[in-house]
Amino acid sequence: MKDRNILVLGAGGVANAISISVATEGAKKIFICNRTVSKAERLADKIGRFFPNVLVEFRSLALEGVPKDEIDMVINCTSIGMYPDTDKSPIDFTGFPKKLVVYDTIYKPQKTKFMKLAEKKGYHIIGGLSMLINQALYSQKIWSEKESFNVFKNFEKIRRILKKYVE
Template identity: 45%
Template sequence: MNINSKTSIYGIIGHPIGHSLSPLIHNYAFENLDFNSVYVSFDVNEEDLKDAIIGIKALGIKGLNVTVPHKESVIKYLDRISDEAKLIGAVNTIKNNSGSLEGYNTDVTGFMESLKEHNVDVVGKNAVILGAGGAAKAVAVGLALLGAKSIYVCNRSIDKAKELSIHMENNFNIKSLGISYNDLNMLDEIDILINATSVGMHPNVDVSPIGEDVVAKAKFVYDIIYNPEKTLFLSYAEKYRIKYINGLDMLINQAIDSFKIWTGANFDKKIILNFLKKKDFVK
């Protein structure tokens, strides 16, 4: 990669950020398409978020991805957000359009596409989402758009869980209820169980958001975490021979959409997957 004065800068902001595979994905895509661009990680604390967003314009950064914990709080610093980002209430992609910062959400399409790729039928199913943050919002909207029957939103803050469930019922033809982690013990079975929290993410790989007794009730388990490849949460699913997937496909799918928003171009998912396999990030 030949970086010079004409190199376009893209990146990702979050805290923590060291686990992210996004720099590998986008830099390889830039290299493969012969773009004079580079993608870097910015570890941004919550109290520094406003200054970081102002810096996008000052430094001429072309685009950013946004990850935890900034997907919701970043919205107030942007000039405009897309319709799907408004509906979800979270942004994971920012485009600097000649000094105007535009917010998008590609998590929802990335999540939906990953379910389709793994032949997971959502129609008429009951789902439980762990978490109520920006990623959980995208997951909830994706499930609703794919025809889920109901969604339980489970969160440490019951108020946030109820807020998301009310949002879902107000905007979609779906039943939704905000519950606590203790309430999970009252459910007899779960069609779809999704971890949309960061619990179990590298380097804290020895924890799970819930115990294996709850996971055992599920028919399908999804963890949006992709590093490690198999979280403790997913290990519970494997123990009980429950079909499961991690967040790698969602990550790459949303990256494809972000890349197109920024550049107007597509990159080949198969090429990226083969690259990650060679780098030993995909088994």
């Protein structure tokens, strides 16, 4: 994330956690875009206060004023495209650069319309199942109180099992 321009779609709890994470990792600029602009503004103000070295801006989900051609990563933290409304995407990727990482926090369906549109453009896509698994593994680590608990030891095995149940 260091020195990257990140576009975060959404301004709820997941967007809050992800915005803090990318700011902590040294993002250069974060654009927070949401259907309710006032929520995007509140989150942008919060991130800006805690991370003064990160440039943070807010916009509507229409992305007006976002320099799309300068974005390195788009992270969907909205519920748009989640089961059962799987025929929707928060954006269409018009105007973005040729090289882009696209992450969708939704895990059902495993490949959302958002991800399919990104894949058609040749972008690197990552689905939300990995976030679900990591949350579960870190929770297990907290509750097991074992210092030696390795959250990555069985990640791939768990991912294969869960894939069967989230489609």
